[in-house]
Amino acid sequence: xxxxxxxxxxxxxxxxxxxxxxxxxxxxxxxxxxxxxxxxxxxxxxxxxxxxxxxxxxxxxxxxxxxxxxxxxxxxxxxxxxxxxxxxxxxxxxxxxxxxxxxxxxxxxxxxxxxxxxxxxxxxxxxxxxxxxxxxxxxxxxxxxxxxxxxxxxxxxxxxxxxxxxxxxxxxxxxxxxxxxxxxxxxxxxxxxxxxxxxxxxxxxxxxxxxxxxxxxxxxxxxxxxxxxxxxxxxxxxxxxxxxxxxxxxxxxxxxxxxxxxxxxxxxxxxxxxxxxxxxxxxxxxxxxxxxxxxxxxxxxxxxxxxxxxxxxxxxxxxxxxxxxxxxxxxxxxxxxxxxxx
Numbered sequence: 001x002x003x004x005x006x007x008x009x010x011x012x013x014x015x016x017x018x019x020x021x022x023x024x025x026x027x028x029x030x031x032x033x034x035x036x037x038x039x040x041x042x043x044x045x046x047x048x049x050x051x052x053x054x055x056x057x058x059x060x061x062x063x064x065x066x067x068x069x070x071x072x073x074x075x076x077x078x079x080x081x082x083x084x085x086x087x088x089x090x091x092x093x094x095x096x097x098x099x100x101x102x103x104x105x106x107x108x109x110x111x112x113x114x115x116x117x118x119x120x121x122x123x124x125x126x127x128x129x130x131x132x133x134x135x136x137x138x139x140x141x142x143x144x145x146x147x148x149x150x151x152x153x154x155x156x157x158x159x160x161x162x163x164x165x166x167x168x169x170x171x172x173x174x175x176x177x178x179x180x181x182x183x184x185x186x187x188x189x190x191x192x193x194x195x196x197x198x199x200x201x202x203x204x205x206x207x208x209x210x211x212x213x214x215x216x217x218x219x220x221x222x223x224x225x226x227x228x229x230x231x232x233x234x235x236x237x238x239x240x241x242x243x244x245x246x247x248x249x250x251x252x253x254x255x256x257x258x259x260x261x262x263x264x265x266x267x268x269x270x271x272x273x274x275x276x277x278x279x280x281x282x283x284x285x286x287x288x289x290x291x292x293x294x295x296x297x298x299x300x301x302x303x304x305x306x307x308x309x310x311x312x313x314x315x316x317x318x319x320x321x322x323x324x325x326x327x328x329x330x331x332x333x334x335x336x337x338x339x340x341x342x
Contacts (some may be wrong), residue, residue, distance in 0.1 A: 037068050037076065039103045046110045050140035052090045053110055061085045062106060073098055089134050115145040115172045115188075123153040131169040145172060145182075149190035164194050167212035171196060174215045181219060204236050210244035218243040225249040 040062060042055040061084055062068060068076055078096040085094045085108070093109040113126035113134055126134040126142065147168060152161045171188065175181045187199035188209075198207035209218060222243050229251070242250040 035102050036070050036072055037098070037102055037104050039069060040106060041103055042106045042108065044108045044110055046092070046112055050113075050142050051110070052113075052134070052137050052140050052142075053088060053108070054139060057088065058085060058091075058106055058108055061088065062104070068104060073102060076104075089132065090137070113142045113144050114169075114176050115147050116142065117147040117150045117168070119150045119153045121153065125153065127165070127169055127172065129169070129173055131165055133165075145175060145185065146187040147172070147190065148187065149192075151190075160194070164190070167194075168196075170212050171209075171215055174219065178219075180223065203238075205238045206240050208240065208242040208244060221247065221249055225251070 040059055042058045044051065044053060044055065044058070062081060064084055068081075082094050082096055085091060085096075085106070090111050091108055092111045095105075095107040097105050099105055111128045111132060111134060114129050116124055116126050117133075118124045125136065126144070127147075128134060150168070151164060152158070154161075157165060168188070168190065175185050175188075184200050184202065185198050186201040189197040189199065191197060195211055196209040198209050200207065207222065222241070225241065229249075238251045238253060240252045242252075
């Protein structure tokens with residue numbers, strides 16, 4: 001009987017202790033929730049080079065509905081504030097919380113511009129790796145890849161413009177993620193046919209890149225051409241390189257007629273073993289016939305640079321369009337972005 005009474009007393013004590021603990025915790029929570037915000041601390045990340053947002057910009061967004069300093073903590077909706085701050089196009093992510101001193105901590109991640117895009121109407125904006133369009137600010141100017149000839153700067157893009165932006169970002173990401181191409185390619189031109197031209201930092205030539213399909217393969221054979229052919233000759237020897245054709249780079253000079261100076265075939269286009277198989281060094285003049293006819297006439301004049309056995313170069317696969325008579329001019333680079341300073 002005494003043992004039963006003792007157990008009941010012990011149980012009652014534990015229950016009482018639990019109730020007291022809950023009450024004390026509730027009271028402490030109510031006391032803390034009635035504490036006022038005493039300050040704001042902003043930490044902006046991803047600003048190793050240029051800062052397109054400043055702490056004052058973030059604080060202004062935090063206080064958009066009135067200053068939070070002096071407000072009771074339980075009346076401040078942190079989730080709503082996060083959504084307001086994310087309205088800034090340059091802010092990728094934001095985290096809000098109160099520290100032990102009742103200071104509102106604001107951690108912000110800034111978006112990283114990958115390229116500056118110039119539209120046909122001379123308007124421009126930056127893009128990041130996720131195809132987000134970032135407006136210009138007076139706070140900074142990024143030294144990034146330049147894109148010209150984009151078709152629209154409207155808030156809502158049409159389906160063709162959206163696809164073009166997607167393909168542009170796809171190409172930009174491939175260029176900027178590779179140290180060689182990031183240094184070699186200074187500008188990308190978008191043509192009226194929604195294809196791409198590359199303007200290198202070295203050499204007085206233009207690279208006809210074509211569509212955004214097979215980007216890795218095109219860059220791989222272009223790098224092989226640079227390594228095996230281009231750097232072995234004068235850097236100004238060519239004015240135009242075309243990488244649109246499968247396993248082939250077509251190099252040409254500017255003359256009275258559109259002529260082919262060099263055709264390089266690439267037998268192996270794997271990343272580890274890309275090789276130049278053959279080079280043809282005969283100019284093909286429109287006045288003397290088609291590419292196929294000249295290839296037949298001058299077949300025996302082809303010079304084999306690197307091959308395991310004699311083969312024929314399929315010049316006819318290039319297409320008759322390269323025989324068009326035209327003057328080749330390098331597209332003008334906007335003065336405002338020469339040397340990627342703006």
